[in-house]
Amino acid sequence: MTDTIFQSSDLAGGKRTEFLDAARSxxxxxxxxxxxxxxxxxxxxxxxxxxxATWWEAYSRLDALLRRSLAxxxxxxxxxxxxxxxxxxxxxxxxxxxxxxxxxxxxDEDEAALADTLRAWRITAxxxxxxxxxxxxxxxxxxxxxxxxxxxxxGE
Amino acid sequence: xxxxSAYDPFRPAKRPGGKPETAPGYRVLVHRRxxxxxxxxxxxxxxxxxxxxxxxxxxxxGQPDPIASxxxxxxxxxxxKGPGWSRTFHYEISASGRIDYQYNDTYKATEGSDPHxxxxxLTINYSSH
Numbered sequence: 001m002t003d004t005i006f007q008s009s010d011l012a013g014g015k016r017t018e019f020l021d022a023a024r025s026x027x028x029x030x031x032x033x034x035x036x037x038x039x040x041x042x043x044x045x046x047x048x049x050x051x052x053a054t055w056w057e058a059y060s061r062l063d064a065l066l067r068r069s070l071a072x073x074x075x076x077x078x079x080x081x082x083x084x085x086x087x088x089x090x091x092x093x094x095x096x097x098x099x100x101x102x103x104x105x106x107x108d109e110d111e112a113a114l115a116d117t118l119r120a121w122r123i124t125a126x127x128x129x130x131x132x133x134x135x136x137x138x139x140x141x142x143x144x145x146x147x148x149x150x151x152x153x154x155g156e
Numbered sequence: 157x158x159x160x161s162a163y164d165p166f167r168p169a170k171r172p173g174g175k176p177e178t179a180p181g182y183r184v185l186v187h188r189r190x191x192x193x194x195x196x197x198x199x200x201x202x203x204x205x206x207x208x209x210x211x212x213x214x215x216x217x218g219q220p221d222p223i224a225s226x227x228x229x230x231x232x233x234x235x236x237k238g239p240g241w242s243r244t245f246h247y248e249i250s251a252s253g254r255i256d257y258q259y260n261d262t263y264k265a266t267e268g269s270d271p272h273x274x275x276x277x278l279t280i281n282y283s284s285h
Contacts, residue, residue: 127246
């Protein structure tokens with residue numbers, strides 16, 4: 001947190017550029033006429049903070065649900081209901097992955113690691129929603145299940 | 157198109173659109189429940205994407221594709237199906253076409269047979285996410 005606190009009158013004076021530079025570089029503090037402390041920061045940083053807050057809350061909620069013996073219902077999962085194709089072991093693995101991704105995103109000040117992790121889990125959930133795909137993806141490898149196929153029609 | 161026989165380790169699945177320019181490094185197998193889907197590959201995604209996919213799995217499975225997005229599935233769905241198998245790769249062949257596969261560099265179809273590299277296509281679906 002910066003020690004410099006600008007005054008609202010600075011926005012119309014010579015310190016306006018200095019204020020904007022401080023905001024661009026991370027955060028600028030300003031004392032309003034009524035004493036309210038305001039900050040300006042890059043929108044990307046605000047979005048990151050909002051995303052991290054949202055997902056830390058989701059992490060805490062899922063962590064609490066998994067501490068019970070019962071599997072969480074779709075209703076209890078709420079915004080995380082897309083996780084319902086997963087069994088308990090997978091949900092615990094998701095929770096661990098989410099924790100690691102949140103720590104990485106916080107350290108990097110970049111949500112890329114979090115986005116990549118969530119994307120991979122969402123894709124997996126969608127693949128498991130279909131009973132046939134689920135049975136093959138979660139089943140054992142049986143050599144006789146794999147067959148020779150002819151060349152697809154409609155080619156060159 | 158129907159499956160004609162169980163997997164023969166010496167008869168790989170054929171490349172969509174004709175013969176490859178170089179011999180494939182990996183034999184390409186398809187799970188019997190998705191043979192029909194594989195038969196629709198060209199009509200569903202186009203010959204260009206079908207060739208691109210074939211070249212990917214036949215020569216560099218598991219490597220980043222220059223065009224398509226690949227993701228390793230998470231949880232149990234992403235785990236190798238046995239010793240020698242890779243994790244499950246999810247290949248987005250088009251906006252609505254997705255293929256899951258694993259590969260094995262030293263696959264033996266039967267005990268005592270020679271090890272050879274194979275790609276096993278586990279699932280194919282054409283519904284957009």
